Amino acid sequence: xxxxxxxxxxxxxxxxxxxxxxxxxxxxxxxxxxxxxxxxxxxxxxxxxxxxxxxxxxxxxxxxxxxxxxxxxxxxxxxxxxxxxxxxxxxxxxxxxxxxxxxxxxxxxxxxxxxxxxxxxxxxxxxxxxxxxxxxxxxxxxxxxxxxxxxxxxxxxxxxxxxxxxxxxxxxxxxxxxxxxxxxxxxxxxxxxxxxxxxxxxxxxxxxxxxxxxxxxxxxxxxxxxxxxxxxxxxxxxxxxxxxxxxxxxxxxxxxxxx
Amino acid sequence: xxxxxxxxxxxxxxxxxxxxxxxxxxxxxxxxxxxxxxxxxxxxxxxxxxxxxxxxxxxxxxxxxxxxxxxxxxxxxxxxxxxxxxxxxxxxxxxxxxxxxxxxxxxxxxxxxxxxxxxxxxxxxxxxxxxxxxxxxxxxxxxxxxxxxxxxxxxxxxxxxxxxxxxxxxxxxxxxxxxxxxxxxxxxxxxxxxxxxxxxxxxxxxxxxxxxxxxxxxxxxxxxxxxxxxxxxxxxxxxxxxxxxxxxxxxxxxxxxxxxxxxxxxxxxx
Amino acid sequence: xxxxxxxxxxxxxxxxxxxxxxxxxxxxxxxxxxxxxxxxxxxxxxxxxxxxxxxxxxxxxxxxxxxxxxxxxxxxxxxxxxxxxxxxxxxxxxxxxxxxxxxxxxxxxxxxxxxxxxxxxxxxxxxxxxxxxxxxxxxxxxxxxxxxxxxxxxxxxxxxxxxxxxxxxxxxxxxxxxxxxxxxxxxxxxxxxxxxxxxxxxxxxxxxxxxxxxxxxxxxxxxxxxxxxxxxxxxxxxxxxxxxxxxxxxxxxxxxxxxxxxxxxxxxxxxxxxxxxxxxxxxxx
Numbered sequence: 001x002x003x004x005x006x007x008x009x010x011x012x013x014x015x016x017x018x019x020x021x022x023x024x025x026x027x028x029x030x031x032x033x034x035x036x037x038x039x040x041x042x043x044x045x046x047x048x049x050x051x052x053x054x055x056x057x058x059x060x061x062x063x064x065x066x067x068x069x070x071x072x073x074x075x076x077x078x079x080x081x082x083x084x085x086x087x088x089x090x091x092x093x094x095x096x097x098x099x100x101x102x103x104x105x106x107x108x109x110x111x112x113x114x115x116x117x118x119x120x121x122x123x124x125x126x127x128x129x130x131x132x133x134x135x136x137x138x139x140x141x142x143x144x145x146x147x148x149x150x151x152x153x154x155x156x157x158x159x160x161x162x163x164x165x166x167x168x169x170x171x172x173x174x175x176x177x178x179x180x181x182x183x184x185x186x187x188x189x190x191x192x193x194x195x196x197x198x199x200x201x202x203x204x205x206x207x208x209x210x211x212x213x214x215x216x217x218x219x220x221x222x223x224x225x226x227x228x229x230x231x232x233x234x235x236x237x238x239x240x241x242x243x244x245x246x247x248x249x250x251x252x253x254x255x256x257x258x259x
Numbered sequence: 260x261x262x263x264x265x266x267x268x269x270x271x272x273x274x275x276x277x278x279x280x281x282x283x284x285x286x287x288x289x290x291x292x293x294x295x296x297x298x299x300x301x302x303x304x305x306x307x308x309x310x311x312x313x314x315x316x317x318x319x320x321x322x323x324x325x326x327x328x329x330x331x332x333x334x335x336x337x338x339x340x341x342x343x344x345x346x347x348x349x350x351x352x353x354x355x356x357x358x359x360x361x362x363x364x365x366x367x368x369x370x371x372x373x374x375x376x377x378x379x380x381x382x383x384x385x386x387x388x389x390x391x392x393x394x395x396x397x398x399x400x401x402x403x404x405x406x407x408x409x410x411x412x413x414x415x416x417x418x419x420x421x422x423x424x425x426x427x428x429x430x431x432x433x434x435x436x437x438x439x440x441x442x443x444x445x446x447x448x449x450x451x452x453x454x455x456x457x458x459x460x461x462x463x464x465x466x467x468x469x470x471x472x473x474x475x476x477x478x479x480x481x482x483x484x485x486x487x488x489x490x491x492x493x494x495x496x497x498x499x500x501x502x503x504x505x506x507x508x509x510x511x512x513x514x515x516x517x518x519x520x521x522x523x524x525x526x527x528x529x
Numbered sequence: 530x531x532x533x534x535x536x537x538x539x540x541x542x543x544x545x546x547x548x549x550x551x552x553x554x555x556x557x558x559x560x561x562x563x564x565x566x567x568x569x570x571x572x573x574x575x576x577x578x579x580x581x582x583x584x585x586x587x588x589x590x591x592x593x594x595x596x597x598x599x600x601x602x603x604x605x606x607x608x609x610x611x612x613x614x615x616x617x618x619x620x621x622x623x624x625x626x627x628x629x630x631x632x633x634x635x636x637x638x639x640x641x642x643x644x645x646x647x648x649x650x651x652x653x654x655x656x657x658x659x660x661x662x663x664x665x666x667x668x669x670x671x672x673x674x675x676x677x678x679x680x681x682x683x684x685x686x687x688x689x690x691x692x693x694x695x696x697x698x699x700x701x702x703x704x705x706x707x708x709x710x711x712x713x714x715x716x717x718x719x720x721x722x723x724x725x726x727x728x729x730x731x732x733x734x735x736x737x738x739x740x741x742x743x744x745x746x747x748x749x750x751x752x753x754x755x756x757x758x759x760x761x762x763x764x765x766x767x768x769x770x771x772x773x774x775x776x777x778x779x780x781x782x783x784x785x786x787x788x789x790x791x792x793x794x795x796x797x798x799x800x801x802x803x804x805x806x807x808x809x810x811x812x813x814x
Contacts, residue, residue, distance in 0.1 A: 006386035017374040023537050034548040040667040041698040048664035081370040088336045088364035089387045090356045182646055183602040185639050208642055211649045216596040229648040257338040
């Protein structure tokens, strides 16, 4: 566990010493504040659109941080040749994968906490209400979703030759699941065989990341999701995370590393 | 549990090393690369290599470019799997990560995490070896002084010169006080002062009873520091033995022995 | 590293200037003569701006339903869900059963994934009421900026603005819509409603509704399927105005026109008959 936590610590240090997080946070804050300064029909009480834009920027930023951080871990280690002094130590390739995953996930989680704090302060100060529970839930579920995404990207990083290809493919897959994943069963029913069966199979196989996006509940002041479903969704996410990490280990464990 | 596991592995694998005390044991090692082009067959980079390096030896592993030195090292370090044959470090099969618990490795091209400082890098590697915190700090201080980087311990690696990166590489190779040091072209790119420093460190390790296994093209250096050498060419071990014995046998210096082994013929001047 | 920092600073500045430009553009447009073809949005987006305008218009409806809204897949499956409810409210069709049937798009869960997913979605059909209706307004405004020729954006926004007491803003927005669409009888009709219901100015309301009627005749008469709903509303409101002002003869004239296009002619006829009785009463000359 020491090894894995040490590897994770290096990933977290890397993220906070690069500029990505700061740039994204400043952009998010700047755009949100500028949007908030706009007055539609001279009404200062309208806050819904600001919240929606802020939450959308938080989602995009978190996704970008997660995918770009995870995508460059293994390829950068190989390209920069830092993987050789690392694997020359008593470290298994599985530990490297888990350490990189954990570091990327924790680093993204820390970034997400900052983003949600900003959002919470922004919306609370406007509405004079502090829906802490629903915000905590939104953060937790989004973080769980990102564990699946990061594990998928880590698998992609040991499968695809170029990090850019990995990032592009994973981004498309994740956005595709978020936008149409929940509707594939409807689409399947409207198709002829065998296309319908194939779509249906995809529907049941993909991780349903749309469960983890409860921004609408936050936006429209809905009650929080019951904790038991939160827990089930978390276990679902961890299950898929384990599957992708296992697949990554299978792909990576015998891969020759050219010195 | 880790110690019990390594002990049982050692006892199981000691049967493969009847003479005992072999630090590196290579048996019938073959490393094959798949053909790159269409219709190209695989390339055999290392053919049936047998090698045994004992405790306390300074061993030079020599050969021209493409001879199979790097492939052999990659197998020893776990970067690549052998196509056939076995290799052992301290009696433990190299496929087991625990085999690398007592080794230090300095690669030819030294690249480390640019965003870490020198002491953060050493602390990271010390954590992997599960060295206790207090001992880690003591070793970091000692190693940074040894490689003369104490004044820049808080500087990030990205701001280091090539020579400084080489020296921090040496420090990370020594962080676990290894019983076996594997060096890949350790003096490559170093100025004469740097080369002298590396020679001094190798000599110091030898005096402490450590084993050093290194590849190099600097035959003069090899002749000075090595107890035994092996010359590999086109994947095959051509000669192995004590430097003095080889010089006596071939009646010439090591450089000429090397050229003769690899089949070099000087151009005749007309 | 320096190059990447410069690029990041440039991106920051670009986003700040773009946002400021969207704030300053309306003010700049007011001070200079502008035709729609000069708009930078037209230049950059072409006709795709209408697609985005529609997206934001629908977004307003999504907000009206507090996020409970059919997806395009639900809409493709069931054409009843296509009716836009913020417009239906403005046209007085809200809470009619046929309007709400289309919102029963969820149905029973199709599988365990659907069942589980519903715990993370909004599954209750509600409408934003009272002061909360203001949240739909930014989307209508953005929609109007993207497609100034979309009439219903102005009429719907005006309705909801009046509902939260922003009469001046509603009038200003309608007049903005008239500048972009001078022949729009729908905007004129809505302006008349504003003048009558909020400004309590029947004379101006009458004039505006008469204008609306003229525009309707200019644009709709002679068409195969004229917009009879709008005609019914214009003439009906004129009739009600005249009735409240005590001008029963004029009221009867407008109600007779209304009856020709009304889906409930019998109800209109009853009103005509009651007005005739009033007209015939001794206190009326």
